[in-house]
Every structure is written in C-alpha cells, then in structure tokens.
Amino acid sequence: MSAKPAILAPATPSPTLAPGFAVWRRLFRQPSVLIGGGVLLVMLFIAMLAPALGTIDPSAINPAFRNRVPGVERTIRQDDGSSATFRHRMGTDSLGRDVYSRVIYGARVSLIIGVSVAAISLAIGLVLGLVAGYVRWLDGAIMRLMDGLMAIPAILLAIAVVSLFRAGLGAVIVAITVPEIPRVVRLVRSIVLSVREEPYVEAAIMAGTPTPKLMVRHILPNTVAPLIVQGTFICASAMLVEAILSFLGIGIPPETPTWGNIMAEGRNLFRIYPHNILYPGIFLALTVLAVNMLGDGLRDTLDPKMAGR
Amino acid sequence: MLGYILRRLLATIPVLLIVAVLVFLMLRLTPGDPAAVIAGDNATSEQIAMIRSRLGLDQPILTQFLIWSGNLLSGNFGESFFFKKTVAELIVGRLEPTVSLALTTIVIAVLVAVPLGVLAAYKHGTWIDRVVMGFSVLGFSVPVFVIGYALIYVFAITLNWLPIQGYQSISGGFRGFLQRLILPSLTLSVIYIALIARMTRASVLEVLGEDYIRTARAKGQVERKILFRHALKNAAVPIVTVIGIGVALLIGGVVVTESVFSIPGLGRLTVDAVLARDYPTIQAVILLFSVVYIAINLCVDLAYTLFDPRIRY
Numbered sequence: 289m290s291a292k293p294a295i296l297a298p299a300t301p302s303p304t305l306a307p308g309f310a311v312w313r314r315l316f317r318q319p320s321v322l323i324g325g326g327v328l329l330v331m332l333f334i335a336m337l338a339p340a341l342g343t344i345d346p347s348a349i350n351p352a353f354r355n356r357v358p359g360v361e362r363t364i365r366q367d368d369g370s371s372a373t374f375r376h377r378m379g380t381d382s383l384g385r386d387v388y389s390r391v392i393y394g395a396r397v398s399l400i401i402g403v404s405v406a407a408i409s410l411a412i413g414l415v416l417g418l419v420a421g422y423v424r425w426l427d428g429a430i431m432r433l434m435d436g437l438m439a440i441p442a443i444l445l446a447i448a449v450v451s452l453f454r455a456g457l458g459a460v461i462v463a464i465t466v467p468e469i470p471r472v473v474r475l476v477r478s479i480v481l482s483v484r485e486e487p488y489v490e491a492a493i494m495a496g497t498p499t500p501k502l503m504v505r506h507i508l509p510n511t512v513a514p515l516i517v518q519g520t521f522i523c524a525s526a527m528l529v530e531a532i533l534s535f536l537g538i539g540i541p542p543e544t545p546t547w548g549n550i551m552a553e554g555r556n557l558f559r560i561y562p563h564n565i566l567y568p569g570i571f572l573a574l575t576v577l578a579v580n581m582l583g584d585g586l587r588d589t590l591d592p593k594m595a596g597r
Numbered sequence: 598m599l600g601y602i603l604r605r606l607l608a609t610i611p612v613l614l615i616v617a618v619l620v621f622l623m624l625r626l627t628p629g630d631p632a633a634v635i636a637g638d639n640a641t642s643e644q645i646a647m648i649r650s651r652l653g654l655d656q657p658i659l660t661q662f663l664i665w666s667g668n669l670l671s672g673n674f675g676e677s678f679f680f681k682k683t684v685a686e687l688i689v690g691r692l693e694p695t696v697s698l699a700l701t702t703i704v705i706a707v708l709v710a711v712p713l714g715v716l717a718a719y720k721h722g723t724w725i726d727r728v729v730m731g732f733s734v735l736g737f738s739v740p741v742f743v744i745g746y747a748l749i750y751v752f753a754i755t756l757n758w759l760p761i762q763g764y765q766s767i768s769g770g771f772r773g774f775l776q777r778l779i780l781p782s783l784t785l786s787v788i789y790i791a792l793i794a795r796m797t798r799a800s801v802l803e804v805l806g807e808d809y810i811r812t813a814r815a816k817g818q819v820e821r822k823i824l825f826r827h828a829l830k831n832a833a834v835p836i837v838t839v840i841g842i843g844v845a846l847l848i849g850g851v852v853v854t855e856s857v858f859s860i861p862g863l864g865r866l867t868v869d870a871v872l873a874r875d876y877p878t879i880q881a882v883i884l885l886f887s888v889v890y891i892a893i894n895l896c897v898d899l900a901y902t903l904f905d906p907r908i909r910y
Binding site for chain 1: 737738845850853883
C-alpha cells in the first residue's frame, strides 16, 4: 500500500509541467488516465447523487427484514396509508439495513478520506520538505524524525494513532495522514536539493532574489508534477487503509456507512451471506484501481523516464 | 567490511531511539491522564494514584523516559491491563503463528513473483507482460481481507479443500499446520507478489539492454541462463531492497490476515489491544514490529555485497 509510492516515486525531479496544451493532449492519449479518470468520475457522481439513486436511509434498521438475499422486495407502508414496494438490490445486513444504500453512501466517505488524506499529507509534507531541503540546520532534525516515523510500518502507525483518539472521521484522517507525511517530505527534499544546484537557481540567488520568491518561482514548480503523482498513490492507499481500520473495528463508528464498515458487519455471517463483503469489496477495489491507474498514467505522462515501469 | 557493518549498526541507533521516543510519547499524547486511561472507567482515585506512582508518572518526563527505556532493555515491557499477564509473556505466546505466517508468505511471494517479473520483462510488450502488470496493479487495489474472504469462499466453502479458519501449532502435526497456513499465506502474499514482480520486471528490463547481455547472446548462451544468471543477478539489488521495504506491507497485512483467519498471533493481539485500549501491549507490539522491520532492512543492506561484488564497503 504505502510502500509503493516510495519506490516508484522518481528519484530525480521530473521536468516541470510545460504550460499549455501539450501535457493535456498527452494525458488524454493515455488509456489508463482515461479509464481511471472515467471510473473515478462515475464514483464521484455516485457519491454526490447518492440520495437520488433510489436509496433509502442507509442507517435505518429493520429488525423484521434482516439478512435478506439481493433482489428481495419489501412492501413499505407510507404514512398516508398507501404502500410501495422497495427492492433491496444488494440484500440487507444483519440489522436489516439496505446494503445497496449503504454501499452508495459509502462512496462519500471513501472519496472524502482519499482526497483529504492526500491533500493534507501533501501540504504538510511540502512545507516540511521545503524547510528540510533549504534550511540546513533544520534538515537533520526533520529527517531523523521522518526516519523514525518511516521505521514504524504504516498500518501499525495508523492503528496506534487511532487508538489515541475517540473513533471518528477526523481521527481516521489524522491516523492515515501521519504515516504518509515522511514519504512526501523525502520526495520534496530530494527535489529541492537537486534543483538548488541548477544554474538558473544559482543565478537567481546571485541576482539577489529573496528566498520566498526563489521558493515560489523556481523551486516549487519543480515539485508539482511528482507531487500530483504521489498524491494519487496516497489517495489510493488511504482508501484501502480506511477500509482496513473500519474492517478491524477500530475506524469510523460502525453505524456510518463506509465500505469497510459494511464488510466488517458482514464478517460474521460471511459463510451464508457473502454478498455483504462482495459488493462493497467490488466498489472499493474498483475505486482504488481507478485511482492507481490514473496515478500510473499521470506518472508516465509527467515523467517519461518512468514510463512503463 | 566489518567496519561497514559496525557503522551501519551504529546508524540504526538514532532511528531506534526516535521510534522509542515516539512510542513513549504515544501514551503521553492521549487526551487526559494516562493513569486514568489505563485504570479504566471504574477505577477509584486510589487505584489511579497507585498506577501513577507505579508507572513513575509523578516523575519528570525525561526521568520517565529513562526508566521506561531501561525497563525495555532489560526485557520488561510492563504489564497488560487487559490480559492480566506481563506483555513479554503475551508476546512470546503469540510469536509462533505470526512468524510461521510471515515466513511462508515471504517464501511463496519470492518464488512466484521473481519468475513472474523476469518473464514479464523478457516478454516485454506482449500480453504476458500486460497480464503480469495488470495483476500487479490489481494486487495493490484489492484490500487484503477481500482477497482472504474470496479465497475462503472458493477453497474452503465451495470446494471444501481446506479448513476455513484457525491455526494449529506445528507441534500438533505438520499436515494440519500447513493446511491451515495455506490460505492465509496466499492471501497475504498477493500484495507482496504484486510489489516484487513489478520491481523485478522494471529492474530486469533495465539490465536486458546492457552490452553483456548482447555478448552472452552472441556467444550462444541459452536464454534461460541469460535471464537467470546474467540478467537476474545483475538486477538483484533493487529486488532485494523492495523485498526488505515490503516487510512493512507484510506486517500491516499480518494484522488484517490474522483477523480474517482467526489466527492467534501478534497481529490479532494488536487489534485486541487497541480495542481494549491496552496501551502497554500496543506500545510493545509496535516497538517489536518496528525493530524487526529495521533489522530486516539492515540485513538487506548488508546482503548487497552478496549480489553485487562491485559494491565494496
């Protein structure tokens, strides 16, 4: 999961994004970008339009309708006396909740976690990496701390952080973000260290460019492409770790519909009703696969040296 | 060489120290009084005070850290509040299943992934290459427990070939031991195979463009020997590195796999400890796994000379 970006991340900074259409044209010619981006877009729409996709309240419990197989129909009596039938496309779980509605709403949590973990760890990692790469006397301290964090296997670190807080979305995001930060710091630092030896940076220093301007104008742009690629891999890994934490029962509270929670709930009766693990599993795998494909495609386009590796 | 080993060993000390500080601070970062957290909800204030003085929480923080790490070095990991045992006993009792699972997984992963990666590099650009790469991306995308349940469903429930869950100690018969270990190891090895195969392919692909490969072909060497003797050996360093780094993935996977297959190992212990907020156990397990991870990567570093005699220290 999280070891992958560390290895595949380019060791040398890739060429800066050329402004204009060239990069976009190359991007849209990559099948993996198109497929990955397409699937991701569909998931995004599913998440946003969840209430309109024939779902019912994903947390509504119905003791009389527990553990039903996919496709079963239920008559719902409305307040005005009329009745309607509702089809449980993916069956119900052991509390009688509609699995289809939970899976659809679960897309929201996964996407929120993937995007926010990627954004936060990139932001913190970027700042720390710039500081470590540019401020000599802080370099040692920051990097030793990062070495220490990286020596703790990512999922264990996440589990440790989660155990410190009350379970909730915020705690889970923090827990998944912390192990990702060191890898971003290392990436940014290595870029800064090699870029600052470039003649144009030395020239800018000689010309008396103030440090903040130097950072923003000359160093920061070099980090954009690798960080975008790294961000997609972090996003994919974050969604998997969230599902793992929820599955182990130490993530987001069980009544919240997340793919991990649905599968955790389905564990006990898995032998008889495998669909409670099957459907959310497919959605999760498909989403993570899409993000990974997008990441691979982005890397091949933005860093041609790594193409096809 | 000896000097290098010594220097490399010394270099791990700061990392170990920082890990120890982080794990130590973990308990101090909990909101509220750690003694009250440890004592639980129903503790009296005397009990809390007792725990506080026993843990040395009334001492300055640096003293606390020195006491704590001194205890660690003498093998005293403290006492589990949930399991009512010393943490050291607890860990020793859970060691065998986890070690068996991890070793079987590594063996399976290396045996499958390296040939697969070499094949993909050799057949670069063909459908074989694409299948291997596709499998690799898929392996990174399917959560470990979904793979586990899929394997259980096919091989244990539908085909009825293997037991569904559980663990049998090796002392209780090798056959039963192996039977119960196959599915968990396969489950765990998928992501590891994906990682190693991908790196093997990339590394071998790079080496296949070298002059000495062309020379070997020119002198009429058989392809199998070119691939496994000339190419693989020269491509070994990144592959061995990724096997070492992948141990972090493996450890994370152990926690999940043991839960899926009800294996009473260290991973299961970690989850139980977190659910029970049993901080001494959580701290010990995290420290142990991190030390193992650091040690394995140290060995990998030292093993480079075996694979590439050009590397001298």
